[in-house]
Amino acid sequence: MKTVAPKLLEVIRQEVLDTTNTTLIEIGAGKAVVSRYLSKQFQWKRVIGVEGDWMTYWTAIFMIKLVGAKVNMVRRNIYKYQMPEGAKVIYNYMSVPIIQRMYDEGRLDGALVFNLTFRIQGVEPMKVIPIDTFQKELLVYDFRKKTKSNSSQPSVI
Numbered sequence: 001m002k003t004v005a006p007k008l009l010e011v012i013r014q015e016v017l018d019t020t021n022t023t024l025i026e027i028g029a030g031k032a033v034v035s036r037y038l039s040k041q042f043q044w045k046r047v048i049g050v051e052g053d054w055m056t057y058w059t060a061i062f063m064i065k066l067v068g069a070k071v072n073m074v075r076r077n078i079y080k081y082q083m084p085e086g087a088k089v090i091y092n093y094m095s096v097p098i099i100q101r102m103y104d105e106g107r108l109d110g111a112l113v114f115n116l117t118f119r120i121q122g123v124e125p126m127k128v129i130p131i132d133t134f135q136k137e138l139l140v141y142d143f144r145k146k147t148k149s150n151s152s153q154p155s156v157i
Ligand SMILES: C[S@@+](CC[C@H](N)C(=O)[O-])C[C@H]1O[C@@H](n2cnc3c(N)ncnc32)[C@H](O)[C@@H]1O
Pocket: 026, 027, 028, 029, 030, 031, 032, 033, 034, 050, 051, 052, 053, 056, 076, 077, 078, 079, 092, 093, 094, 098
C-alpha cells in the first residue's frame, strides 16, 4: 500500500477532474485499506467498499469507525452488486478470473479502473505503473466511455 499510494494519487489527480462528482468503489475491499486511505486524500461524492466475506466486512467497518473515514461498506458478492450511476473510479486487487468476469459482464463500464497486479486479458491498459513490491504493477484501464452497447468492441484508448 505504501508504494502504491503515491501512484494512485498521481493518476487520480491527472485523470479525475472532479472527485466531488465521482464515486470511488473498492471491489473486494477486504479491510478497506485503499478506500479508507483515498477517502482522506480527496473529497469524493461517495466512497464504497464492497466485500463478500462477513468477518472481513465487519473488520472493515470497525477500522473505518476507528479512523473516522467516510467509507460505506456493502456486504455483497461483487457479481451481484449494482454499480452506481455517474462518474466512478474502481479500485481492486482481485485475481484474473474475477476481474475478467467483471469486465466481460460489463460491470466495469463507465469507470476508470485500477487493477493491482492482475491484467484483463485482451484489453490494453491506459497506463502500466511499476510498483516496487511483489505486487509488481498497477494497471489503469479507461472504461469511462465504454457502455453495454459498445462492450463487444475492443476498448479504444
Ligand atoms: C486480495 S483481497 C484484496 C483486499 C483489498 N482490496 C486490498 O487491496 O488489500 C480480495 C478480497 O476480495 C474479497 N472477494 C473475493 N471474491 C469476492 C466476491 N465475489 N464478492 C465480494 N468480495 C469478494 C475477498 O473476501 C477479499 O477480502
